Amino acid sequence: MSAIQSTAERPVFGSITLKAVMALTGIVLYGFVFVHMVGNIQLYQGPEKINGYAAFLKSVPPLLWGTRITLLAAVLLHALAAFTLWRRNLAARPVGYAHQSFQAAGITSRTMYWTGPVIALFVIYHLLHFTLGSAHSQFSHTDVYTNVVVGFSNVWVSGFYVLAMLALGFHLFHGGFSLFQTLGLRTPKYEKPIKLVLAVLCTVIVVVNVSFPIAVLAGLVK
């Protein structure tokens, strides 16, 4: 083939740059998910505790809005980078295989493009549900505890939450591991410990978060 020269343009943001964006924003979102989960455990300590925690968060507007803006930016950048990479990855294989067998890719890595949008949908619903309050009629801006109990009394809503949390667990496990790879922090020496820590962390996040709707449905929190 007499020297086919590639005519393709060089993209402005290289693939590794975009992945680094995803990794860095991923760290921010990881942190948020963890703190959010820890804060929510106060649900089990009764209405005063969790409502007081909510009131405290709202009492420091710079903290609240600073966090909200950072998170929004992180989510948007994370999603935008993912979308761009997804489009490129699709274009990179215009004709697929009639038969493709996976040898190494596990369920968490192969479902990233699904778990991501599921989490996005969940987040939107979650904000409508518990932040803006437009998802149900008995919403109160001060009584978080009641909002949770009322919200999760609906089996369908709780079911969706459980599903979304499983998606989140998958996403965090592969995303967490990829983060080390993307930032070049993965080494064979620490590969197993990292995977172990991530597996424990993701399990804790899923179990704790899923426990809230289950506890409500089971009548443990009312």
Next chain:
Amino acid sequence: MSGSKDINIKLRIWRQKGPGTKGGLVSYDVPGVSTDSSFLEMLDLVNERLMEKGDEPIAIDHDCREGICGACSLVINGVPHGPRAATTTCQLHMRSFHEGQTITVEPWMAKAFPVIKDLIVDRSAYDRIIAAGGFVSVNTGVGVDANAIPVPKENAELAMDAAACIGCGACAAACPNASAMLFVGAKVSHLGLLPQGQPERQERVLKMVEQMDAEGFGGCTNMGECEAACPKEIKLEVIARMNRDYIGAKVTKRPKGADKGGGA
């Protein structure tokens, strides 16, 4: 050789007349294949039989048949280079298959590897990535004694692990995103691990990755399919090293023109 026998198999093979034309799978019954023959010898047999009937043979890339030139490039039953780990297509033997099995054979599928004919694809994108920076810029006749720069044995071994890449393209073929990062990472690691590769380390990774993106390869989503398909067992670790070098270079390397030009 102990268990040599003849088996009958069925092939579904990708046939495509030329670049840009539509291809598809065509079925062939192949009786009487010795389990001692290699996969390519089995295809030789199919081709001989096709030609005896006056048909055109199936076009395949292959050359050394020793697993080192990197020419052979078949996706066999959905896996580049077939079911046996750490084995190129040419070193795969028919004893890996059983009587009556249907075997699907497809070319590397990637935008950056356009099909030329049947199972032959154009992999010149890999050459252009090397031309962009996958080298040490030394002219012939440097004259520094080879033992003047000691290289720790461990680094030499790791560099050799990465340098074992045969440029076959199985990594990009296996990757669900058709990403070439294992290939690029291998070269970045090979040269980046040696003292000879240090002066151009940043420049190299930036240019190679830029070329990789421009060729239309996808990005890495860390699925590990490339590592599993690699006939030379190159590890995902090389991608981490490339990412580390790339991000480091992006952050610390001064833009072109920022350094004062010399000039006598």
Next chain:
Amino acid sequence: MELDGKCPTGPMESRWTRHKASIKLINPANKRKYSLIMVGSGLAGASGAASLAELGYNVSCFCYQDSPRRAHSIAAQGGINAAKNYQNDGDSVYRLFYDTVKGGDFRARESNVYRLAEVSNDIIDQCVAQGVPFGREYGGTLGNRSFGGAQVSRTFYARGQTGQQLLIGAYQALERQIGLGKVKMYPRTEMLDLIVVDGVARGIVVRDMVTGKVSSHLADAVMLATGGYGNGYFLSTNAKGCNGTAIWRAHRRGAFFANPCYTQIHPTCIPVHGENQSKLTLMSESLRNDGRIWVPLKKGDTRKPGDIPEAERDYYLERKYPSYGNLAPRDISSRAAKQVCDEGRGVGPGGQGVYLDFAESIGRLGESVIRERYGNLFEMYERITDENPYEVPMRIYPAVHYTMGGLWVDYNLMSNLPGLFVLGEANFSDHGANRLGASALMQGLADGYFVIPYTIGNYLAQGKPAKIDASHPDVKAAEADVNDRVKKLLSIKGKRTVDSIHKQLGLLMWEKCGMGRNEAGLKEAIARIPEIREEFWKNVFVPGSGDDLNVSLEKAGRLADFLELDELICRDALAREESCGGHFREEYQTPDGEALRNDEKFAHVAAWEWKGEGSTPERHTEQLQFESVHLATRSYK
């Protein structure tokens, strides 16, 4: 005609230095006004093209593979020799030179070999600077191993993939020049003719293997680095695509073909498994450092190797050559294997094999040491044969591997056609009648990195011939010849496939002109090859068209040339009435079966001139002078 190798005279040690100092140079600013053609991108081609481009020449490089990185140099496993004496074991340039002349059975040019030994050290320096990951010691210095036919450790290696690593180094240098625009690369492009105008090589005719387009390329000099012609035997350790077309086409245009009968049969290959076998796989000679070669003492002993007691085994190399033992040179080891198999003591299917046994060294060093040294080779063996060499001995058998013969070149690597240079395995110059292990990589890189960059300047500086363009009648004629041939091959539409005829030719060559040759057999082959050739041109079937990628057409063109080249191999073998190196004439042997040279009559290079189709080629000679090494009978006992 007596040919002149144009070797410098005077003390051997300073010939190359003085030659370099006396040859003409081209001003750096003028180099970019010259265009050069390199055919082939293996060690010699890639290193030569890159080095010349670095100097400033405009180079066009052609290869039939899809990438220059796939040239068959990549398959060399064992290593590359250099006289560094890093091991302090008494090595020197002289010793490497001496070993190579002796190993070549005194049929190589002393001046060339001395230069080869001299630049061997520069090659290692160059490769290390490029980032070739040679094996190293714990202190960080380079490691060495000993290799067949040498009593010092002078072989540098990169695991069992030395050829690959050296080629990747040269390939990267080449790609760098491609990126800089100094080399224009033409992959998947095959040279099908040489353009000679007024006796001077001026260009080549090529076929784009993807589009089928035939075109001509003109330049100030043409270099061929297209490798050897071992595939003339069909089964060989060469890559399937390796072919003799480029050198054969040049030969038909007037370049002399030297010593075609010097073919190297490598002793350690995996035996043939059946008639569908497409190629033979080499197992690195380095295995002989720790493996012991044996066959049963008794004929037709069908017991499993493990059941044969020590006393009933014949470690024939150790018995016959006690000082070199299993490390005896390739030609000797191969012939010894053939002998024991001819005696009916061969092992495995068809009795065409001998054992290479690691049991003793595994016992002595432990399995882990053996695994570290040869793990990848053992795996390769197991993949191919389904037998585990840690438990049962390997079976090996000789196979055609390397061709010492090639186009005749002078000391400057220029053929008798001015403007045509030949590098690497494609030329005949440095290995004599037998090549020592780890010397092919050395020669390819020596020619490309350190010889051609000097000598081509000397030729170019002697003045440019008249300018020509693509419309010149000789260019048109060469293009027309190529087109006609393609059309002819496609129009035969016979019944035989290319491979079936190639196998028939290969088998005849292996039987009549293989490890042992005799007058009657060679005469028979010379009579039968034209018949096969006729069958080919009447009855071959080449499907498809000439306008796209057509593998059968490529193979047919190559076979057509082998059908002529193989006849020349046999003619040369018949004319050389002596045994030397890879050429063993059964009539000429000592009472104990060793090769018997005839220095009086044959201490010369035979260079054949093409006299046209249907005419007998003419044999010219170049007398070899031995000034530093005295002619002696090789003894490895």
